[in-house]
Amino acid sequence: MRTILAAGALALALGASGIAFAEPVKVGMITTLSGGGAGLGVDARDGFMLAIKLSGSKDIEVVTEDDAMKPELAVQIADKMIQSDKVDVLTGIIWSNLAMAVVPNAVAQGKFYLSVNAGPSPLAGAKCDKNYFNVAYQNDNFHEAAGNYAQTEGIKKMFILAPNYPAGTDSLNGFKRYYKGELVGEVYTKLGQTDYAAEIAQIRASGADSVFFFLPGGMGIAFMKQYAQSGVGIPVMGPGFSFSQDVLAAIGDAALGAKNTASWSPDLDNPKNKEFVEAFKTEYNRLPSIYAAQAFDTGTLLAAAAAKADVKDADAFRAALAAAEFDSVRGKFKFNTNHHPIQDFYVREVVKNDEGVLTNKIVATSFTDHTDAYAAECKL
Amino acid sequence: MQTALIVEQLLNGLQFGVMLFLMAAGLTLIFGVMGLINLAHGSFYMVGAFACAAVAAATGSFWLGLAASLVAAAAAGALIEVTVIRRLYGRDHLDQVLATFALILILSESVRWLFGDFPLYLNIPPQLGGAVALPGGVQYPVYRLAIIAAGLLVGVALYALIARTRLGMRIRAGESDREMIGALGVDISTLYTIVFALGAALAGLAGAMVGALQSVQVGMGEPVLILAFVVIVIGGIGSIKGAFVGALLVGVTDTLGRILLPQLLAAAIGPAQAAGIGAALASMSIYIVMALILAFRPKGLYSAQG
Structure with a gap:
């Protein structure tokens, strides 16, 4: 009995000090x-x-x-x-x-x-x-930032490309929400597609000033390598996922100079x-x-x-x-009220750092204190 | 401009078809000779690509990597045939599917364990870099032309091997009557190992060549495997000639469908809807072709079993 009481007293004493327990x-x-x-x-x-x-x-x-x-x-x-x-x-x-x-x-x-x-x-x-x-x-954010960047840069003709699945359509919709120039091509590819020769041929024939593509992971690696070999010189841009640190090493130097948008950058x-x-x-x-x-x-x-x-x-x-x-x-x-971030979005460029490793560097800001297009529908 | 685009797409279709042929040839040989459904065939494609990337990174030479991919895939094939596949010839197809599916998982995770979680870098050799102008104003990547040439060369070599050599004769005999050539004193288990390793080496070669164009990553073989199965079903199971024709048909249909269908639809229903529907239809196109062919030729175009 006495030990129980003692233990209780000890627990109370410790409880008062708070977080430890x-x-x-x-x-x-x-x-x-x-x-x-x-x-x-x-x-x-x-x-x-x-x-x-x-x-x-x-x-x-x-x-x-x-x-x-x-x-x-x-x-x-x-x-x-x-x-x-x-x-x-x-x-x-x-x-x-x-x-x-x-x-x-x-x-x-x-x-x-x-x-x-x-x-x-x-x-x-x-x-x-x-x-x-x-x-x-929110899924649309990076793409909105890229659309906004293409718009403010005054790019006249864009060719846009994404996989045919919900996040892909969200991506191109996000881009189009802020880009008001001419779309000379809007192409949906198969999810997990690895050969982009057909799409690259279309890009070559389209006469676009720039290409926006959302192809995360292996899809983006395949696209960029084939694009670099195709001799089509039209500059490319994309959301940060297309040029994220996890794929840059596999894309190699073909990624150098590509503009991409994200809320964060190593620098x-x-x-x-x-x-x-x-x-x-x-x-x-x-x-x-x-x-x-x-x-x-x-x-x-x-x-x-x-x-x-x-x-x-x-x-x-x-x-x-x-x-x-x-x-x-x-x-x-x-x-924000819908528990999604209010944050800045940057335009990054793929560069080589001092150790010769491909990485991203911020070159401009696309949005300041940006929210998302859906917060109004959230009743919190 | 439009003709140049069509010509370029036809070349793309040819290149894709030739690559599929390298996969399908091994698959159809293994099925034709041993009666084995090998789901793990895509894993040899992955093994080839990883071997090429690793050796190319270590030595700086794509060509050594290419040689390594053949050796590694053939060795993996032979090893797996002797340890696992050999026990499956007598079993029914469901057991084979289960066991070779397990092999996919084991090989994928082993490769991931060896090479890490991130895709590897493998670029095309500098000698084959850039694009070349073809007659008719088409700019075409040299490397893709090289893949077409390599694939056609392998096709010719395979034909010569099967039609003109003693080994080829045994392979054909094995397709016709397995028990009989055993009874005639041919060492059937060595023959099986050779055929399996040959098929694996072809898949490894395809993986290495295509790996330089795509992403060298775990699981890269499975999407190709599905198409390779479509190819051998269209071409007729067991027939190398069927695999060749089927592969080109699938390659050209898929590539042309991807650009023509959305454009045709765009004329009919407007570009916004056409992009989505066209893409969906295009990814179905090869299966529609397969269904049509099977409706008229249930055993495929050139069935080896008559």
């Missing part, structure tokens, strides 16, 4: 770690884990599983993480079709979801949720970003991609919120997330 936050990370899309998921996982490590927080526990880029597998993993691992927060999904399969279910069960990459439009608009926070962007000038890029290079021996940067911000935000509020107190934890009081590698960062 706060419930640990359990995080389930579902991301793509195998197959052709693995480069993106590995970068996201590494960026997230680095943020947790640098935050020094001992109360965040992460379980990671591979979704192999398959929606049905992602759903199974999410169910398992919620039911048997008892996670409080889910994160990590790269692809929009997987996010649409997992997120609505998870938030309906009262779990938090923090997006490191995918930002499908329904989740920013009519299907937004109080427990869903997108730390990356973005702020102390947190310098710290991040250095730490990432030391830890993993490569340069971080946009996916790593976004996941790093997600991890930092989560650690900041966990230090302020107990995750079991959902309202307090949600408020701590929404306040977004953390140092972002993107410099400034705020959530």
Whole structure:
């Protein structure tokens, strides 16, 4: 009896000191770690884990599983993480079709979801949720920034190209929302297509002044290599995904000089970003991609919120997330009413750094404090 | 301009077809001789591309890489035939599909484990860089012309091998009657290993040549594998000639369909809808061709089994 009382007294004494006895936050990370899309998921996982490590927080526990880029597998993993691992927060999904399969279910069960990459439009608009926070962007954003750049540069004739799937149509719609010049070609390719000879022949015949293409991962590598060999000299631009760090090495020098738009770049000038890029290079021996940067911000935000509020107190934890009081590698960062970022978008150019490694450098700003086109439809 | 575009597309179709032929030839040989459905054939394509990229990066020579791709894919093929595939000849096709599907997963993850998660860099050799002007005002990449030439050369060599040599005679005999050539004293298991390694080497060669144009990454073989199956079904299973004709047909249909269908539709329903619908129709075009051919020739154009 006396020991129980003593233990109780001790617990009370410690409880008064607060955080030391706060419930640990359990995080389930579902991301793509195998197959052709693995480069993106590995970068996201590494960026997230680095943020947790640098935050020094001992109360965040992460379980990671591979979704192999398959929606049905992602759903199974999410169910398992919620039911048997008892996670409080889910994160990590790269692809929009997987996010649409997992997120609505998870938030309906009262779990938090923090997006490191995918930002499908329904989740920013009519299907937004109080427990869903997108730390990356809304899908259209990068493409809108590219359209805006093409418009302000006064490019007269554009040829635009994207895969024939929802994020591809979103991409070209986002581009067209801000570009008002003439479109001499608008082509949808097969998702996962590897040979672009037919499209390149069309580009050659189109008489365009510039080409905009959204082809993430291996598709972009194939397109750029074939484009460089084709002798078509028309300059290319794209969203940051088409020229992200994960594909630059495989494209090689053919990418040099290409303009692309993103919310982040390794040379973005702020102390947190310098710290991040250095730490990432030391830890993993490569340069971080946009996916790593976004996941790093997600991890930092989560650690900041966990230090302020107990995750079991959902309202307090949600408020701590929404306040977004953390140092972002993107410099400034705020959530809009629909829990999607208000942020700046930059135009980057592919260059070689001092060590001869291909990377991106900011050359202009396309948007300042940009939101998304769907926030008005969100009733939060 | 329009004629130049059509000519360029025809060449693109030819190049794509020739590449498909390299894949389909091995697949159809293996099916014809051993009666085996080999889903892992796309993995040899990947092995070839990775071997080429790794050796080219280490030595700086694409040509050494190309040689390495042949050796690596043939060695992987022979090893897998001796350890796994040999046990599957007597089983039914479902067991073969299951086992070779498992091989895809094992090979993909092994390659990922060896080479990491990010696509590798492999560029075309400088001797074949740039574009060349063809008669009629067409600018065409030299490297794609080289692929066409290499593919045609392999086609001729395969024909000579099968029609003119002792090994070819045994392969043809194996297609006609497996038990009988065994009974006549031909070492059937060595023959099978040779055929399997040959098929794998052709796939590896295709992977290395195309890898220089595309992205060298895990899982690159599977989309090509599906098309290669379409090719051998159109051409007639087991027939090299059928594989050749089928591959060119699929290559040209796919490439021309991708630009002509959206343009034809654009004239009919306006460019905005045509872009999406045309793209969807174009990706169906080869399957429509396959369905039409099977409706009139259920065993394919040149079926080896009569």
